Amino acid sequence: MYSMDKRYQVFISSTFVDLIDERREVMQALLEMDCMPAGMELFPAGNDDQWTLIKGVIEQSDYYLVVLGGRYGSVTAEGVSYTEKEYDYAIELGIPVMGFVPADMDGIPVGKTDKSDGAAQKLDEFRAKVQNRMTKEWKNAEDLGSKVTRGLLHLIKNNPRPGWVRGDQAMTSETKVQIAEFEAKIAKLEKQEIETGKSAASEIDSSFAHGQEEVEVALVHKGYSNRGYGRVEELGDLKYTWDEIMEVLGPFMIDEAPEPSLRRTFNSHMLSEIQADPEGWTDAMSNESAEISDKSWGSIIVQLRALRLITTGTKKRTVSDKAVYWKLTQAGDDYLVALRAVPSSAPAHG
DSSP, X not given: OOOTTSBOEEEEEEOSGGGHHHHHHHHHHHHHTTOEEESGGGSOTTOTTHHHHHHHHHHTOSEEEEEOOBOOOOBXXXXXXXXXXXXXXXXXXXXXXXXXXXXXXXXXXGXXXXXXXXXXXXXXXXXXXXXXXXXXXXXXXXXXXXXXXXXXXXXXXXXXXOOBOOGGGOSOHHHHHHXXXXXXXXXXXXXXXXXXXXXXXXXXXXXXXXXXOEEEEEEEEEEEETTSOOEEEEEEEEEEEHHHHHHHHGGGGSSOEEHHHHHHHHHHHHHHHHHHSOTTSOOXXXXXXXXXXXXXXXXXXXXXHHTTSEEEOOSOOOTTOOXXXXXXXXXXXXXXXXXXXXXXXXXXXX
């Protein structure tokens, strides 16, 4: 369902010189819908790496619109127009697309049509390709703007996409509740620690799961398939022992480490695990990533706190640094040394 709180990035693909007025109407229609238009106006001319930039923008777009006129457009070294190349790439990624074609090809002014028979034939073939999917016909620039509005609303309704939200609105109510629960647990543990007079530098609290006991870590595995499946997002989990988690995160908390950095470290470790043993996961992907769920990450932090292995950092930060920092307790440092330190193989001297 269309939401004013969420904005969609819409890539507009077309030839340029012959469709200036039409593109302006499309841009205006998208802006009135609170969408974010993206297209060739954003790309610097003559950039040798322009196609890489265009691909990146298409990959980040929620929807793709192609507007055809009377010209096939400038072509790449492969003999394919940039417009068609963009269209094919959007299809490859699985991005919802909609095409807009002239209602009367014969009515297009001669100055806005291809003079070459070869280009005209390629345009006919490209138009036929576009019309194999959802298309609408347009009569003039104003009519095109109206058709884009109605067409995109239909596309959004039937093909929901992630969209973009303001950073301060991105957190869901469910996540806020989970974070509040984690904070309450931490506060309770801190209070218990003070009341019982137990120091964070004492032994770990082995009444909680630890050592070789296992925990399932939920994650989302994402990327773009190199086998033509488009964008992939799959949920799953990996099993770790608490010692394995401590071995991954512990060395970075010998001093103090910001929580976002620790989370990225664990994400990288999970991705390495998946790539080393891809059974059950989609392999051969580009821009591949693994992201631990908020709930699993919160559980790890709470558990390490409960075990008295970590505590919040105490170093002074700049006012702009809002991150939470974690460091090992004395018990955590001793525990990590026992886990990671390599004992000597040399015989002891009497």
